[in-house]
Amino acid sequence: MFNLLNTLVENNKKYGKEGKLAAYIPALLEANPNDLGIYIVDTRGKEYFAGDYNKKFTIQSISKVVSLILAIKDNGRENVFKKVDVEPTGMGFNSIVNLEASDTGKPYNPMINAGAIMTSSLIDGKDVEERLKKILDFLKIVTNNNDIYVNENVYLSEKETGSRNRALAYFMKSTGVLDGDVEEILDLYFKQCSIELDARDLARFGVVLANDGVLPWNGRKVIPKDVCRIVKSIMVTCGMYDASGEFAVNVGIPAKSGVGGGIIATVPRQYGIGIYGPALDEKGNSIAGLKLIKDLSDELDLSIF
Structure with missing residues (x-):
């Protein structure tokens, strides 16, 4: 496996x-x-x-997987999906057209920005710090790594330039879909996107999802099996922005990307995969990372389809 991975990395580095x-x-x-x-x-x-x-690197949109899991654990699947749909979208991850076009006013799915802002708002906690602690504590458990923090520089950069996300949140507030203090919800969202991990952390989180919520290193169950199934299904259909259909055809496994260059992927009952390659394609996915994971899927016949 080590020789294969070294070869695939060397073959695909050029695409950066x-x-x-x-x-x-x-x-x-x-x-x-x-x-x-x-x-x-x-x-x-x-x-x-x-x-x-x-x-x-900062996990950015990969944090949407975490906020979805915690929102379901805190509220139950029915209550979460009263607030956000689970349908793919052919538009960009930060599109406001999706919200305006929606019959219900709900975000199309939890993997676009509007949907993740919604799921973040559903995490239980009296304030931003308590909710952020829940996210960090969860990540520390599923990565088997206690050294996980928010990158303060990236957080401040996100907050300063987050006008589109503010527009999404205030639009949902104006239509009565989003409850709570908008600025507090956005602050949590900017902070969760600015959490730093590495590819090892993503792979360990991915294998917990692959293992139906059970930590391979000690057998502890930390995510209900039905929640894992829901999350993996949404990752397949919506996890790679508006390139999710192409990714399902070419790679065929549940995955989620982030504009920090990370990709988390999970092969049910087999592997968790973490990839880092910060150069992005026009859809916001790691350009070399996509080539790498496609080659890996071809070599190991990973597609679930």
């Missing part, structure tokens, strides 16, 4: 030159666009890695 860093969040421009790394954990706890797997 074809992508661009996420310039609309200025702090993300500090990344090296040539970085590419992968980490894999199987359901027995064995780990494999290659490339720049230990580079830290």
Whole structure:
């Protein structure tokens, strides 16, 4: 496995030159666009890695998986999906047209920005810090890593440039869909997107999802099986922005990307996969990371279809 991963990383590193860093969040421009790394954990706890797997980056939209899990755990699936739909969208992850076109006024799914702002608002807690602690504590458990923090520079950069997300949130507030203090909800959302992990952390989280919510390293169940199933289903249909259909055809596994360059993927009952490659394609997905995971899926026949 190590030889395969090293070969795949070397073969796909070149594609980073074809992508661009996420310039609309200025702090993300500090990344090296040539970085590419992968980490894999199987359901027995064995780990494999290659490339720049230990580079830290902010998880950005990958945090949407966490807020969805916590929202369902805190409120139940019925109450969450009264507030957000589960349908794919062919528009961008930060589109306001989706909200205006929706018959119900609800966000199309939890993996676009409006949907994630909604699920973040549903996490129980008396204030932003208590809700953020729940997110961090959850991530520490599913990554088996207590050294997880918010990158303050990225958070401040997100907050300063987050006008589109403010527009989404206030639009939902104006239509009566979003409850609570909008600025507090947005502050939580900006902070959760600015949490730093590496590819190993993503792979460990991915294998917990692959293992139906059970930690491979100690057998503890931390996510209900039905919640894992819901989350993986939505990752398949909506996790890669408006390239999710193409990803399902070419790779065929549940995955979620973020504009920090991360991809988390989960192969049911087999693997968790974490990838880092900060240069993005026009859809906001890691350009070299997509090539890498497609080659990996082809080599190991990972598609669930």
